[in-house]
Amino acid sequence: EGAKLWGGRFEGSVDPVMEKFNASISYDKAMWKQDIQGSIAYARALQKAQLLTEEECSTIINGLEMVKQEWTTGVFVIQPSDEDIHTANERRLKELVGDVGGKVHTGRSRNDQVAVDMRLWLREHLQQLAPHLQRLIQVFVGRAEREKQILMPGYTHLQRAQPIRWAHWLLSHAWPIVMDLQRLQGLYTRVNVCPLGSGALAGNPFQVDRENLARDLGFQTVTKNSLNAVGDRDFIVEYMFWASLVSSHLSRLAEDLILYSSREFGFVELSDAYATGSSLMPQKKNPDSFELIRGKAGTMAGNLCGFLMVIKGLPSTYNKDLQEDKVKMFETASTLLGILQVAAGAVETLKVDSEACQQALSEEMLSTDIAYYLVKKGMAFRTAHGKAGEVVRLSEDLGCPFSELPLDQLTKISSLFTEDVSSLWNFEHSVEQYSAIGGTALASVNLQITQAKEFLNSF
Numbered sequence: 494e495g496a497k498l499w500g501g502r503f504e505g506s507v508d509p510v511m512e513k514f515n516a517s518i519s520y521d522k523a524m525w526k527q528d529i530q531g532s533i534a535y536a537r538a539l540q541k542a543q544l545l546t547e548e549e550c551s552t553i554i555n556g557l558e559m560v561k562q563e564w565t566t567g568v569f570v571i572q573p574s575d576e577d578i579h580t581a582n583e584r585r586l587k588e589l590v591g592d593v594g595g596k597v598h599t600g601r602s603r604n605d606q607v608a609v610d611m612r613l614w615l616r617e618h619l620q621q622l623a624p625h626l627q628r629l630i631q632v633f634v635g636r637a638e639r640e641k642q643i644l645m646p647g648y649t650h651l652q653r654a655q656p657i658r659w660a661h662w663l664l665s666h667a668w669p670i671v672m673d674l675q676r677l678q679g680l681y682t683r684v685n686v687c688p689l690g691s692g693a694l695a696g697n698p699f700q701v702d703r704e705n706l707a708r709d710l711g712f713q714t715v716t717k718n719s720l721n722a723v724g725d726r727d728f729i730v731e732y733m734f735w736a737s738l739v740s741s742h743l744s745r746l747a748e749d750l751i752l753y754s755s756r757e758f759g760f761v762e763l764s765d766a767y768a769t770g771s772s773l774m775p776q777k778k779n780p781d782s783f784e785l786i787r788g789k790a791g792t793m794a795g796n797l798c799g800f801l802m803v804i805k806g807l808p809s810t811y812n813k814d815l816q817e818d819k820v821k822m823f824e825t826a827s828t829l830l831g832i833l834q835v836a837a838g839a840v841e842t843l844k845v846d847s848e849a850c851q852q853a854l855s856e857e858m859l860s861t862d863i864a865y866y867l868v869k870k871g872m873a874f875r876t877a878h879g880k881a882g883e884v885v886r887l888s889e890d891l892g893c894p895f896s897e898l899p900l901d902q903l904t905k906i907s908s909l910f911t912e913d914v915s916s917l918w919n920f921e922h923s924v925e926q927y928s929a930i931g932g933t934a935l936a937s938v939n940l941q942i943t944q945a946k947e948f949l950n951s952f
C-alpha cells in the first residue's frame with residue numbers, strides 16, 4: 494500500500510469504500526498519454542524557469558518516456574493506491590527515477606493537470622471526429638448525385654404533402670451535418686486553450702512561461718484566469734451539447750428511414766449489414782441500426798443534462814464533483830463515434846426502391862399546383878387556393894383523380910381552366926417548378942450538390 498500523494502497531514506486511513514468511491518483511475522487511465530505529455534512539457538517549462546537543472550529535467554523526461562512505454566506495451570501495473578491517472582504516473586515515475594521525480598509537480602496541482610489532460614484528450618478526439626462527419630456528408634451527396642431522378646412524396650405532419658426528389662431529401666440531412674462541422678471548428682478553438690500553470694487555484698509562483706508551455710503542447714492560447722481555469726468545464730458541456738445535436742440530427746434521419754423501410758412505405762431496404770432479424774418471426778428485417786441511433790441520441794442528451802446538473806451549483810474553482818465529467822465525456826465520445834459510423838454505413842448501403850417511391854405519389858399531392866396554375870393566370874393566391882380546394886372536393890365527390898376530371902366541370906369552378914391544365918398531372922413537372930435556391934427542382938438539387946462538395950473541399 495503506497496503512501497497518498499496528499500498524505501502528509503493525515504493520520505487515519507481512508508475507509509475502503511470511500512477509497513473506491515474517490516478513485517477515478519478505472520476510467521481516467523484513458524488519458525495516460527495526455528497526462529504524460531502534459532508532464533513532459535511542464536518539466537521543460539520548469540527547467541526554463543531554472544527550477545530543474547538540465548540533468549534533472551532529462552532524468553524526469555526519460556522516466557516519463559519509460560512510463561509511457563509501459564502503458565503502450567500494456568505492462569503498466571495500476572496499484573490500489575493509484576487514485577487517478579496523475580497519481581499513478583507520478584508514483585511510477587518516482588519508482589523509476591527516484592525522488593527527483595517529485596520535482597515535476599513543483600507549482601503544479603492535479604487541478605491544472607486534469608484540466609489540461611481533458612483538453613488534450615478532447616482535442617484529439619475532435620480531430621478524429623471530423624473525417625467521420627465529412628464521410629457522412631459525402632455519403633448523402635454521393636447518393637444524391639446518382640439518384641437525382643427518383644421522385645417521392647414529401648411529408649409535413651407525416652401527411653402526404655408535395656412531390657419532391659429523393660436527392661433533395663438526402664441533402665436535407667446533409668446540411669445539418671455541414672453546420673455541425675462548422676460548429677465543431679468553433680468548439681475546437683474553445684477546447685484548444687491551455688490551463689496548465691494555474692496551480693491549485695491561485696496561479697503559478699515560479700515564473701513558468703505559460704505561453705511557451707501552451708505552444709509546446711500545441712495549444713492556440715492560454716486561459717486568462719487561474720480560478721476559472723481549474724473549475725471550468727464549459728468545453729466539456731459544449732462538446733456534449735454539440736454531440737447531442739449531431740446525434741439528434743441523425744436520430745431524425747433514423748426516424749425517417751425506420752418509417753421508409755416499413756412495408757407500409759417500402760421506399761428503402763436496409764442492407765443485411767445494418768439490420769437484424771427476429772428470433773421468432775422469420776420474415777422480419779428490423780432497422781436496429783437506426784433504432785439504436787435514435788435511442789442513443791436520448792442517452793447523449795441525458796449525458797449533457799446530467800453534467801449540467803453537476804456544475805450548476807458549484808462554488809468557484811475545483812471541486813471533486815467535477816470528477817464526474819470524465820465518465821460522461823468518454824461515454825459520449827465512444828457512442829458518438831459509433832453513431833457516426835453506423836449512420837454512414839447504413840445510409841451508404843441501403844437500397845432505394847424508386848418504383849415504390851414513384852407509386853406512393855398520388856395526384857392529390859398536386860393540389861397546390863392547381864392553385865399555382867390559376868395564380869399564373871392572374872388569380873390571387875387566396876382565391877386560387879379556394880378554387881383548388883373545390884377541385885379537390887369535386888374529385889372526391891366523383892371518385893376520380895384530377896387527371897380524369899372533365900374540363901367542363903373544371904371550367905364551372907373557374908373559367909381560367911383550359912386544355913393546358915393537363916400539363917399539371919405530371920409529378921416531374923411539379924417538382925421542376927421549385928427551381929429557386931433551396932428547392933427540389935433538378936437545378937436546385939445540382940446547386941446543392943456543388944455547394945456541399947465545395948464545402949467539403951474547403952474544410
Ligand code: ARG
Binds near residue numbers: 521813815816819
Ligand atoms: N481525479 C481528479 C478529477 O478527475 C483529479 C483532480 C483532483 N484534484 C484534487 N484536488 N483532488 O477531477
